[in-house]
Amino acid sequence: MKTILVIEDDEADQLLHEVVIKRTRPDIKILKAFDGREALEMLATIDPMPQLILLDINMPVMNGYEFLELYSKRDDHTIPVIAVLTTSDHEFDKEQMAKFPVVKDYLVKPLQPSNMQALQDSVTQKRTAMPL
Template identity: 35%
Template sequence: MSQLLNILLVEDDAIEVMKFTRVLKGMGHNHKITEASNGEEALFALKDREVSTDIIVLDLNMPKINGLEFLNIIKNDNDLKYIPTVVLTTSNNHKDVAACYNNGVAGYFVKPLHYAEYEDNIKRMIGYWTKNEFLYQ
């Protein structure tokens, strides 16, 4: 059983947003993507209960509220802490990886240089969450 996802994409780079959107459209699914260019915008989007969020895809290096700060805020919020959050970033710094997992991320992907590898990673990640029983409850 697969479901369409409501994805909150927290990414400040327009090219990265375009790549992510292109991969999802290429999968032939109509997942709803809500875009936020920083953690502050993402918090506003999460507090707006018009659309529930099934998964958050989070960059770390952003202005205003960065990814680690955002992650710390949502994981300490009883209404938001259970939303699966997957980090998609250029940082392969072990301190960032450890900090993210210590704050309860569901996954951590370093953005690869080659588009084909990026596409494969996104397809696997989205494929997993479309079938995950956690989201059906």
């Protein structure tokens, strides 16, 4: 895993995520977007794609659900692993996220170092499962 995109509207949470990521994987490049629309614009122009997206649910402009609706429609085989990282521990939110096959994990903030290892494993698993 070389690049992570953090989609998070709260600057303090972005900083906290960055600290945890850098402590566990100092070699990773971190891209940041403050809402879903900014993230979609970024993803349309960057190459290579990030291998992991950490996605907040509650954001202004375009929230996590709206982002996933649009992002899931991409006809693109480079869709990375997406993990929802949110303050919500509500079953409703978990059920809504489960409707999106691109979402591989649902984590409650704050991001923990142990979460990073599990996410790394998901990225590695996806990479080895991709057809050549």
